[in-house]
Structures are given as structure tokens and as C-alpha cells.
Amino acid sequence: MRKKNKAAPRAKIIPIQLDAAFFYERAVRSLDRFRYDKALRYFRKAVEYEPDNPVNHCNMAGILSEMGNYEESNNILKKVLDELDPSMTECWFYMANNYANMEMYEAAEEALVQYLEEDADGQFLEEAEEMMDLLHYELDRPLKQPVVKARGRLHDHERARQLLEEGKFVEAVKLLKTIIEEQPEFLAARNNLALAYYYMGLFDQAADTVRDVLKMDAGNLHALCNLAIFRMHNGGREEALAIVGALRKMVPMQPELAFKLATTMGILGEHEAAYGHFRRLLRELSGHRDPCLLHYTAVAASNIGRLDEAARLWKEAALLDPEAGVAEYYLQHLDDLKSGRMSPPSSYHYHLPFEEQLRRWEGSGDELPERMKRDPLVRSSFFWALRHGDRRMKLQVIQAFSLVGDDEVKEALREFLRLPEEDDMLKRVAVFVLRGIGDNGPIEAVLGGERVVIEANRMPVRMPAANARWQAVIEAAMQRIKNRFDAVQQHDLLTLWAEFLQRLYPETPVIRKAEGWAAALEYLTAKMHRKGITFEEAAMRYGVSAATVCKHVRRIDEVCGIRDRMKAAHMQGEAEGD
The missing domain is CATH 1.25.10 (Leucine-rich Repeat Variant)
Structure with missing residues (x-):
């Protein structure tokens, strides 16, 4: 009996699934072998199978760019952005590359700015910034300055610095703290937060913040300078002097750091060192005479006895910036400086001394400039x-x-x-x-x-009880003095009325006409602040008789002893003058 032969095993046939993934794999293999023509054909097939997939289109555009077909590549990239997926912001970067290779530098700039302003991930951020340098060279002009979205916190930091420059310290603190929470190693933000605290007079918080910077970067010059100033101004003289010892040995080459070190040394009383740094900056920046730098150098010079040089520097600054009045002020007081009647300026800021600004404002009677x-x-x-x-x-x-x-x-x-x-x-x-x-x-x-x-809408005085007539007196007075009396004088008038009512309560006066009592309050408040006034003037202003004003003034004085207080204050002033 013959045995039947076993059937030969059937060969396994793996069907080829022709889809986008298949052609993508083939395209990648071709790329590995530098077969760009085959890779392009495979990517085209992938696009045919998945025409709505933007990645396939971008791959095809990339191959075209490698093959030098920049125009067609850009047409595909534009289609991706316009029709398929506008969120693929990297297409703008690819387009910029293509335009640059075509020597269409204006178009490359437009595409690159678009990329930097729209791309949040920053995948090609460094490359984009390098390309900006290239375009700047090729175009031979300043480029458009985009707001780099990928550097959102950098943009926020610039905004915080702007807030500091505008004196909006509370807003700056809030923004800087948010930046640091998200980017703890952003040292520039920490240094500026410390400055914001310092400007607000919060010295301890300023010092703590800058110490955090030094824990991360022990040689950070901005932080060292700031900490020295903070500690010197808040009972930490020994720590400040130790930092000054290290700062004396530093000679930074970058103008920004040299200026920071110079002003710091001046603020700390190291005027000789400050003078040396400022003089070096003046030499290096001789083509650009800045009135601020001239003033800082003059301040340092005046503090080390070089008053003739300080005068020369202030004269030059006054010519460059006559409206500021800063250099002019010190030139006017040069004889006082030379005779010792006036101390050399202690501030290295480019403005009039704070006390002088307040004195001029108070003497002018005008609004705060x-x-x-x-x-x-x-x-x-x-x-x-x-x-x-x-x-x-x-x-x-x-x-x-x-x-x-x-x-x-x-x-x-x-x-x-x-x-x-x-x-x-x-x-x-x-x-x-x-x-x-x-x-x-x-x-x-x-x-x-x-x-x-x-509570809301209440003033900081204790009225005995609510009374519409008492309030009417205040309203009548405030309506007439608000543009003539300053805040302190207005407050004193309000306090005087409250004191008068408190002392009499509950037997308070009958108020038939609020204007008569208001005129009396203005009269007494003016006298307390040595402002010229007569009963007739007060009466005319409030539409009452001088006799009425005089009567109410006597009554308030009887209760509160205003004239006795004024006599005592006058005697004390004479004693202090002696």
C-alpha cells in the first residue's frame, strides 16, 4: 500500500497594505540612502492616501527644499498653514529658510518674524535667532523686532522692567513673582524683584531675594552689588563691607556691568573707586556724551575733592540737558560745596535732591509736576x-x-x-x-x-453720632477749600470739627446754617497753618456775615483752645530757633 505524500507546506503570503504609513516608511529608507527623488515620490504617495494630514505635506515640502525646489516647497507650506493646520507654526520657519536660500531676504524676514511671534514651543528658536543675524547682515538695516512668543516669560520680564522704570513697583512685584514661580532659575527676574522691594523700602525682603540669586550664582555681579547696598542701608554694615572688599577687585569690561559697579561703589561711599569706573566709561563712550554719566562722574569727583573737574562735567551736562535742571542746581551751589556749607551730593541718581524737589513743589503752590x-x-x-x-x-x-x-x-x-x-x-x-x-x-x-x-466711605475721625447737619458743615467747607488747602490742612479742618463735637457731646450746638460754622472752621484752620485770612474774607466766601463767623470762631476756640495751642506752638518754634 503506497503511502500518500504529505502536502508541501503552503508559503505564507503577507499582503502589502498600501497606505500612507507604508509610503512614509519607504520614503524614510530612501532618505537614509540619500535617494531624494525616490523619497519625494513616496511622500507624494503618502499625501495621496492622507491628503488631510499636514505632516505628510510638510515632509514633502522638506524634501523639495533639500532638492533646491524652494518655491514649490513654500507653496506646500503655505497650503498647510492656510488650509490644513494653522497651528503648525514651524512652517513659517521652513518658509523663511527657503526664502533665504532664494535670496529673497525681505520675504524671509516676514516669515521669520511670523514664526517667532506665533510659535509657543520654540523648537527652532535658536536657529531662528541665528537667521535673524544673517538677515540683518544681508539686508544691512535693523530688522523688525518681534515679540518672541516662545520667550513669553522674557517678554513678561521686559514688561516688569518697564514697570520698574515707570515706578509701578507693586505691579512689577506681582509680575516678577509669577515669572519666578514658573522659572525659578530666571536670575535676572530675581534681581529685579529684589530691586522692586528695595524701591518700596522693603529692605529685608530685598536682601532675602538677592541672597537666593547668590545661592544659585555666587559670582553674580548684579546680585553682589544689590546685596551690598541693601545691607548697608539696613543695619548690615559688616556684611556690606565684606562684599565691597570683593567688588574693589573687579574691573568688568562690559559697559553695563561697569556702570552697575560704579554706581554701587558710589552709593556705598567708595567714591574713589566709583570715579575710576565712571572716568573709564567716559573714555570708552567718548563718542556719546551722556548727561547722566557726566553727572554721575561729577558727583564722584565732588566727593573726592575734585570740585573744579565736577564743575566742568556739570557745565557740559547742563549744555546737553538744560531742561532737567540737575546740573544747573549743583552749579548754583558750587560755592557752597567749595566752602563746606553744603555737603557733596550723596545720591548717584540723575535728579534733584528729594528734599529740594519737595521744597520747590511746596513753594510753588502748583500741582505735583x-x-x-x-x-x-x-x-x-x-x-x-x-x-x-x-x-x-x-x-x-x-x-x-x-x-x-x-x-x-x-x-x-x-x-x-x-x-x-x-x-x-x-x-x-x-x-x-x-x-x-x-x-x-x-x-x-x-x-x-x-x-x-x-468702613467704606468713612473718614478717620470719630463723630459722636450720625447727624446730617454736622455732615453739611463739612461738605460746605470741603467744597470751598478743596482747591486751596492741601491734604494736611483739609484733614486738620475735619479733625477740628470732630474734636469740637466730641467735647460738647451730647450737648452739641444747634446748626441753623451750615455755612457759618464752615466759615469758622476754615478761618481757624487757616490761622493754624499761618495762612492770611480775615473774618470778612471767610464770611464773603460762604455768604454769611462777619459777625456770624466771629461768633462761631469764639465758640470753637472756647471748647478746643485753638489760640492757646497756636501760642504754644509759636513759643516752641522760637525756642527751637534759638
Whole structure:
């Protein structure tokens, strides 16, 4: 019996699945062998199978670019952006490359700017920035400056620096803290946050912030300079001097760092070192005479006894920038500087001394100049004086804030009110100013050692009880003095009325005509501040008789002893003058 032969095993046939993935794989293999023509055919087939897939189109555009067919490549890339997927922002970068290879540099610039402004991931960011340098060379002109989306935090950092330059320190702090939360190693943001704290008078927070920078980069010059200044101004002299010892040995070549070191040494009283750095900068930047740099060099020179050179530098600065008035001020006081009647300037900022600015403003009777409102150095002086000045200076600052009235000022005054160590009278003026500049919400304050909340729209005085007639007196007075009395004088009028009512309560006077009492309050307040006024003038302003004003003045004086207070203040002033 013959055995049947076993059937031969059937060969396994693997069917080829012709799809986009298949042709993509073949295209990649061809690329590996540098067979661009075959790779292009395979990518075209992949596009035929998946015409809505933008990646296949981009691959095909890439091959065309490698083969030198830049125009067709760009047509495909444009189709991807216009019809398939506008979010594929890398197409703009590819197009820019193609245009550059075609020597169409204007078009390359447009495409590259588009890429930098729209691409959030930054996949080709470094390459794009290198291409910008190339285009700058080829076009021989400044290029358009895009807002680089991939460097969003860098853009935010520039915005924060702008806020610092505008004196908007609270806004800058908020933005910088957000940047640091997302990018903890962004040292420039940390240094600027420290400066913002310093400008606001928050020295401890400024020092802590800059120490964080030095933990990450022990040789960071900006941080070393800042910490030395912060510690010198806040009881850390030994630490500051140790840093100064290291700074004396440094000679940075970059103008920006040299300027930072020079101003730091000057602020720290190292005027000889500051003078050397500033002189070097003047030589290196001889083609561009900057009045600020001339002034800084003059300040350093005056502090080391080189007053003739300081005068020469100030004269040059005055010619370059006559409107600032800074150099002119010191030239006018040159004899005082030479005789020792006036100390050399301690500030290395390019503005008039803070006290001089306040003196000129108070003497003018005008609104606070716009420059004083916006100049970040002046604003930082305001914030510093509010925290670290004497009582008189704090009062001047609070009064000046009544004419600024922006969110930064409101925040600074609210913070001031929460400090237990500050004077209650100053705080009451601060609340008065806050209300006057439109902050009508509840205000937290420490008054009389107790934490209180001054309710919305209430003034910081304690009226015995609500009474519409009493309020009418205040309204009548405020309506007439708001443009003639400063914030302190307005506050004193309000406080005088409250004191009068408190002392008499509950047997308060009958008020038949509010204007008569308002005129009496204005008269007494003017006298307290040595402003010229007569009963007749006050009476005419309020439409009442002089006899009525005189009668109410006598009554308020009987209760509050205003004339006795003024006599005591006058005697004290004479004694202090002796």
C-alpha cells in the first residue's frame, strides 16, 4: 500500500497594505540612502492616501527644499498653514529658510518674524535667532523686532522692567513673582524683584531675594552689588563691607556691568573707586556724551575733592540737558560745596535732591509736576521716605501722594496704615488722602495700638453720632477749600470739627446754617497753618456775615483752645530757633 505524500507546506503570503504609513516608511529608507527623488515620490504617495494630514505635506515640502525646489516647497507650506493646520507654526520657519536660500531676504524676514511671534514651543528658536543675524547682515538695516512668543516669560520680564522704570513697583512685584514661580532659575527676574522691594523700602525682603540669586550664582555681579547696598542701608554694615572688599577687585569690561559697579561703589561711599569706573566709561563712550554719566562722574569727583573737574562735567551736562535742571542746581551751589556749607551730593541718581524737589513743589503752590509723579527714582524716594524718613518728611510724602493717586500710592498708604509703630496722626492723614483719591472701601489700620477697620466711605475721625447737619458743615467747607488747602490742612479742618463735637457731646450746638460754622472752621484752620485770612474774607466766601463767623470762631476756640495751642506752638518754634 503506497503511502500518500504529505502536502508541501503552503508559503505564507503577507499582503502589502498600501497606505500612507507604508509610503512614509519607504520614503524614510530612501532618505537614509540619500535617494531624494525616490523619497519625494513616496511622500507624494503618502499625501495621496492622507491628503488631510499636514505632516505628510510638510515632509514633502522638506524634501523639495533639500532638492533646491524652494518655491514649490513654500507653496506646500503655505497650503498647510492656510488650509490644513494653522497651528503648525514651524512652517513659517521652513518658509523663511527657503526664502533665504532664494535670496529673497525681505520675504524671509516676514516669515521669520511670523514664526517667532506665533510659535509657543520654540523648537527652532535658536536657529531662528541665528537667521535673524544673517538677515540683518544681508539686508544691512535693523530688522523688525518681534515679540518672541516662545520667550513669553522674557517678554513678561521686559514688561516688569518697564514697570520698574515707570515706578509701578507693586505691579512689577506681582509680575516678577509669577515669572519666578514658573522659572525659578530666571536670575535676572530675581534681581529685579529684589530691586522692586528695595524701591518700596522693603529692605529685608530685598536682601532675602538677592541672597537666593547668590545661592544659585555666587559670582553674580548684579546680585553682589544689590546685596551690598541693601545691607548697608539696613543695619548690615559688616556684611556690606565684606562684599565691597570683593567688588574693589573687579574691573568688568562690559559697559553695563561697569556702570552697575560704579554706581554701587558710589552709593556705598567708595567714591574713589566709583570715579575710576565712571572716568573709564567716559573714555570708552567718548563718542556719546551722556548727561547722566557726566553727572554721575561729577558727583564722584565732588566727593573726592575734585570740585573744579565736577564743575566742568556739570557745565557740559547742563549744555546737553538744560531742561532737567540737575546740573544747573549743583552749579548754583558750587560755592557752597567749595566752602563746606553744603555737603557733596550723596545720591548717584540723575535728579534733584528729594528734599529740594519737595521744597520747590511746596513753594510753588502748583500741582505735583508730572515728572515727579512718573519718575521711578522720585517715586522710589517717596516710598523710601514713607518708611524710613522722619515724621515731617512722611507727612510731606503723604501730602504729595494726594496728588498722585494711582494704585501704587493706594497700596503704599494701606501698607503704612497697618504698621503698628507709625504715628496715629500720620495714619489719619493717610486715610484722609486715601478717601480723597477714590479709595472708598474698608481700610485696615492700627490706631491707638488696636487693629481696626475703617468702613467704606468713612473718614478717620470719630463723630459722636450720625447727624446730617454736622455732615453739611463739612461738605460746605470741603467744597470751598478743596482747591486751596492741601491734604494736611483739609484733614486738620475735619479733625477740628470732630474734636469740637466730641467735647460738647451730647450737648452739641444747634446748626441753623451750615455755612457759618464752615466759615469758622476754615478761618481757624487757616490761622493754624499761618495762612492770611480775615473774618470778612471767610464770611464773603460762604455768604454769611462777619459777625456770624466771629461768633462761631469764639465758640470753637472756647471748647478746643485753638489760640492757646497756636501760642504754644509759636513759643516752641522760637525756642527751637534759638
